[in-house]
Amino acid sequence: MSTIQRSLIGALTALMLLGGNAAQAADGATKRIMVYGDSNTWGYVPVESGPTTRYPQDVRWPGVLRVALGPGYEIIDEGLSARTTDLPDPTLPHISGAGLDGSAYLPAAIATHLPLDLVVIMLGTNDLKKMFNRSPLRIALGVGKLADIVNQAKGGVGTSYPAPKVLILCPPPLGTVAPPERAERFAGGIDKSEALPAYYEGIAAAAGAGFLDVGKLTTTDGVDGIHLTAAAHKAIGNGVAEKVKAILK
Template identity: 50%
Template sequence: MAAALGDGYSIIEEGLSARTTSVDDPRLNGSAYLPAALASHLPLDLVIILLDTNDTKSYFRRTPYEIANGIGKLAGQVLTSAGGVGTPYAAPKLLIVAPPPLAPTPDPWFEGMFEGGYEKSLELAKNYKALADFLKVDFLDAGEFVKTDGCDGIHFSAETNITLGRAVAEKVKWIFLSATQDAAA
């Protein structure tokens, strides 16, 4: 993404494998971590959230709507982040990215861990889009650009990461171009 955006953009990555939206797995609850991460990097122009097939794990028993609601909790933290730490900064823009659906996993352990996850993952983009529309924030469906083609049916290959990075970069450019045009109007 950084390479596709080029100069003039500073990317801060806060990704972590196995992170969830708002449930503990164990201690990888995104909503417990996000406020401190946001505060440590203010001011921010844009926050991109791409989670979460981890919430489809069978032992969480979450519906696609409940998973999207977890994204909603994170979105609320972003949209109120500036005021939440006593700073004069405006809240950043937000881009919610729906993950692509899970693929079949060749590993029996992962198969049990993500039992029913494929079906849930098929519904995430629809629910995330509805949430983004409700919150009036930007949305991108990663499934329109990539598949989970890594060795385990859950993660991305190196090539898929590059493809997704380029797609997100184009969306980021569009977001900032639209903001510039709105300000000029």
């Protein structure tokens, strides 16, 4: 047998082994988790004004979650800055298609990433904007709509996967929002954000979803009062990991 033939046989054997591992993952050996959120999931670095950058993957809380869970879990990061629960945002028309309406994009996101064991949702901060005029209850109902979408997400396109489980995270309350123009955009939002946990917990119970109040893990500690420092991301990732393990045990 020539060297080339031996190399080809070795390569084919490796491909077969990789195929077997992929099949095992698809059959559920690896728990697949999609994290669905806004800029605090995307990894927006807080700045008082001007453009910003994104935290590296290992700093963002979904990345911290990935490390905390360890082998056997796959994290799919679906964060988008300015995303709402179920509202279009007329101030950002260049984000076309489903836009910033979380309920409009969620069905396609789920179908894209099936099979999924769990969808983790942390949204509602952008619903606090003054222009939307939403009560804490209405914001929680928006999150409930997302949970309902996940609960009904059976099959995907040409498949028969079951619907994933749901974990609802209530964002931490807003801090002192800055600068003044941003504070005006979120006027009244601090009080509303502090009222969210009770409503979120009730909605999660009604939807048969898991619940975690992220405000018990960290504060909104960025300089702008809306976004999170690296330390906060670490606290969230580690705290959510414990909840995920309990749900998927």
